[in-house]
Amino acid sequence: MKINKITKSNIQNIKTRVCEANKKLKSNKKRKVQDLIINENQVKIDFLKSLHSLQMSLNGVGKNLNGYGYKYQDFNEIVREIKNVIKTNNLDIGFVQCPTLKSFDGRLINVITTTFYSPSSGYSQSFDTPIYTEELTSTGVKNQNTLPQLVGSCITYFKRYALVAYLSIESEVDTDACSLEHRQEDNKEQVSMANNTSMETVKGSRTVNVKSTNAKKNAIKGAIKAQSIGCKSVRGGDELPKRVPSKYYYYKNLLQASKRMHSQLEDTPFDSLEMIDKFLHQLQEDDDSNILNYFETKPELKTIEYWTNLLNNYLTRTQSDPEVVEGFSKFLVYREPKYGQSPLKLFGYIASDENFRYLCE
Known part of the structure; x- marks a missing residue:
């Protein structure tokens, strides 16, 4: 009987020790996990501190x-x-x-x-x-960039x-904010000027050409004289359309898209369609003071997040096909490195995209 008591007592002690050991082990594991989490958090904090110090200590690098x-x-x-x-x-x-x-x-993208x-x-x-090397093409012309050179420039x-x-x-x-619009809109500006030229101007230029041709039949000097007079008359005439300022094109796509979305959105960037038309007219007259002042009163209009949210909201409301909305989201992802934080550049790329240019028409 005494042996049994000792055995039971030993067993109980062993169980107690095992339980205590398990508790201690669990406690140690829990403490290690907590220490690991704290350590990871501290590592991240230290990294972010170094990153912040780097950002704050960097001087501006000139565009030289x-x-x-x-x-x-x-x-x-x-x-x-x-x-x-x-x-x-x-x-x-x-x-x-x-x-x-x-x-x-499902696509391989160069990044x-x-x-x-x-x-x-x-x-x-x-x-x-993304570096968009798939959009590059070799010129194949002597003294111009070959495809490897273009790829290298793109990577840099x-x-x-x-x-x-x-x-x-x-x-x-x-100057990056407007370099895109300069390059994209130069051709549009020339086309616009050509389309706006009155029929009288066209007829006048045809008359000059006919006179020049007839003069060539008589004498070379007559032809040169006729051409010279013709050029002077066209340049000095009042029939040529006024050159539309480039700043008009910077804002045109944004304003046109705002007109399209105005009736579909509760929170609109501009108070009325009349306001948008007024800004467009003023910009055509080389006056951007009012629209700049308006943007100052609504600083959110200067942010890319405001416009991307607005566009996504509009497409969600008006497009029954969810693939269109998804396609626009992909478009934003692919083009983000190009338009950056510039709403004007964003709408420039939208206007040049075959799937979404209708938004700016």
Whole structure:
């Protein structure tokens, strides 16, 4: 009987010890998980502090290189500035960029993968920037860029864009917002001027051509004289249409889209259709003061988020086919690196897209 009591007592002690050991083990595991979470959070906090210090310490990089009618920032200068700030401030942060392929909605997309990381902890943040190399074509003309050169330039451009956007690097001169519209609308402006030319002007130019042709039959000097007189009469005449200011085209697509969406939305960017027409007329007269003042009273109109939400809301209300709304969302994703934070550039790309240009008509 005594042996049994001892055995039962031992068993009970063993059970008690096992329970205590299990509790201690669970407690230790829980503590380790909590410590791990705290450590991960601290690593992220330290990384974000270094990133913030980097952003705040970066000076503006001037747009000192010339492109086709605009200036842009030198990629190498940007990289040097970033590395200098990291070294000077002894920041625990580094970055790498490399072109690669990523699968998006079943398609392979060429992207630049940019990774910022902490050398001490190994924590990192990455993001992809589409580079649109599929849109490039080789000119095949001597002394002009070949396809490999174009691809190289494209990669450099989007590497620069990714760094500038992620680190909020300022520039001394901001001309990117209108460089797109300059290039896109030059041809439209010429077409508009040609379409607006009155029939009398057309008839007048035909008369000059006929006179010049007849003069050639008589003598070369007569032809030259006739052409010279004809040019002077056309240039000095009052029949040519007034040149429409380029700023009109910067805003036209945005205002036209606002007119289309006005009746379908509860929250409209402009008070009335009459206001939109008034702004269009003033811009044609080279007066943008009123629309600029209006944008100052509604700062949300300057943000890209306001307009993308507005467009998505409009398409959701008016399109019965959900694929159209989904297609527009994909369009925004693909084009975001190009239009950036500029609503004017966004509507410029919408107006040039065959699927969505109707929004700006």
